[in-house]
Amino acid sequence: MLDFTLCKSAGSLAPRLGRLSLAGRKTINTPDFLGNTSRGAVPHISQDNYRSRTTLGGVYVALEDFVEKHPQKIPPILQFPGASPLRRFIALPNDALLVLGARRSPPTQTPMSNTNSSLAIQTSVGFKQITSEYYGSATRKLEPDIVVALADIPFGQTPVGSKRKDKMSDRTENWVRDIIAKRDSLDKSEQKWAIFAPFLPIDRDLQSWYLEHLVDEMKDKIQGIAVCDAFLMDDLPEDLAHLPRLSFHAPKSPQEILRQVSLGMDLFTIPFVNEATDAGIALDFEFPPLSSSPTDAPPETQTSGRKSLGIDMWTSSHSTSLTPLSTGCPCYACTNHYRAYIQHLLNAKEMLGWVLIQLHNHSVLSSFFASIRASIERGTFESDIAAFEAFYEPKLPEKTGQGPRVRGYQYGAEEHGKGGRKNEKGFRRGLGAAEGEEEKVKVYAAHGQQPNKNPGVQDVIDDEAITGLVDVEGVEKVEDLKFEDDERKA
Template structure:
């Protein structure tokens, strides 16, 4: 049974400390983050390096990464009749907390609209729809530790009307009720799971009916809440204050993380870490930040662009204060060489370092809250560091189609640069003319070259 121990706080919208515990899993001290996976793994981190070089207490996995064959064929993840089949399918260590949801974070907008029974997904082979009954059955078979309830959110729409928001509330309540009902059919000896109820990104008045049913009918079966808009934490009913809060309001920078922590958020998935790694940016920040030099008006960057030629002969570690594997075993010149040569090891080392920086950042946040200096430390942090991460300058690793927003599929340009180019008509004519000048020399080879051209 999932347990969340919450230390006393100063108010409803205030930073708070807690401990999330589950038998057989590592306890998570909150505020903290869990790894954001792609197809079940942390990008650039193999499962052996997951155990040796990164310190994750939990990961978030999206079901849409595994149902590309649905509904025509049974997805491979359901073909193995073993205990905790999702954990074994992705090779996750047994002591790591496993959180399952329907969509990635952040999700890619799907042109397949949600209906009263189905939710639109974006799989690795295209768009599809999945029923709420199928999701509940998948939760039972995959046996994750925590299952996030389906939320009817029209991602990608700039404006949502009042009638559509009413549908969001009604559908989310029905889908959550189906998940709770499936949880109630667990047989003795069968592994259960904990449910996190979604809190929609709409005003509390528009989802009041859903929250009322959540409190009266399902609160005894709920172990946490999934928040899609941190600004609506003040609309959270008081009987739900004691539950852990998982943020799906993806922060764009550590400043956004601190703002959500200040409102009382507990757990995060942090997509900007993977984005920074793909861009070749080494994160370089800490909390609390050093005192700002009053003689200088410039702020320090949140990261270092390793594509810059300035690092080509630098023997300094990636970050002076970091003790991760990448910083203790390698230097900037080596990492810059790996990126320039398109070696995958370059992104592996950056990913190891970036997650170590984020782990140290959250450890500093927890220490600051315990010391009662969080608000003052946040002010120093905002004065010391730039408000946004550096822009990408180099070419990242080869990108697959499902990593793009759906709107980019309508564009005609290629996502990745061409490895080879086709000869133009003028170049072909020149080749043929050159072959005709040597028509008596090795005609077989000449014909082969003509065919190839």
């Protein structure tokens, strides 16, 4: 079973060191972070690179990534045979901790509302509701190491009235009981998962009944707490302080991570690392800062007298730079490639560019957490935070370049009802010989696709389509074929 040991703690609302262990899985020294996945994979990092190029101890996976909207259609993930189907389906290493939740981190606002027995989620093709029983059955089938119990949180709906908050508490308590009952019903031969109970983002008075029941009736049946609002940690009962805390209060910057660690947070899901990578921003910070002054940093990384938290790789100054993303960084990108090459990849829309930045960003974050643990061990954490906040900008740089294709769940619910393209076309119109005159860019496909001679007709002809439709005897290559449209134009 999951074991969490507090190695150093000065109280329930103070930075602490811990060790999270489970038989057959990597031991995770806390504070630390989990890989935040999309469709079961850390964005831009393939499974082989996950094994060889990262130090992640585990990942967080959302069930809504795999659920279908069609009510009579069983998702492929739930039809996958054998033991540990979710782990094998996403090719996760056997020693990585697998945490399952219902919704992504951060979740997308849904136009559907939760009910007393169901939670609204976003599937790959629309929104639907899943019942607590469905969630329990899916967990039983998928066999994660840790499951986060359902929480009734109306994301994006503000303000939330007091009656609605009462419902949040009552529904969440019932759903925690449901997942506990489902685990208790497992046979001895089935894998039992650890349960993290939600700590809701409402005042303690409004969830006091739920918290009392957690302490009095379910304390021995849960193995952790899923915290939705880190700044309400002082409302967490002392009887639950020994449990590991997983934060779903998504930090926007390293400074916010430090504030949550100072309140006693143990594990994190950190969406901004993926957002920075998509924006072409290479993280560049260390804790505590080694330089005595921000002016010691390169000029391009300084803004308003403080050093930037990241490097915008779309900036033209990197086009001829023969330096790594970060000097001294041990990641694969920094030890094998220069900034000029990575910027070239971004400009060419080569996905390898984002892969290298993502590997670098995860390495920076791993080093950041290792330094946090060392700082807590030394007893200098508070002074190190002050030095970090004085040295670095309070937020990450703004996105300036075009990122990779945006996935549907990266838009709010209101965006899904709008028409038009969510991503720009891969090929655009360019300026012709005369200023302001546009000419259409001719794009030829790899298999003999013909240029569109008639704007009203789309010619999509490849080698296999040509064979059997025309007499190809004596023709050595596709380019030698003559088409009727070509002859008319000539």
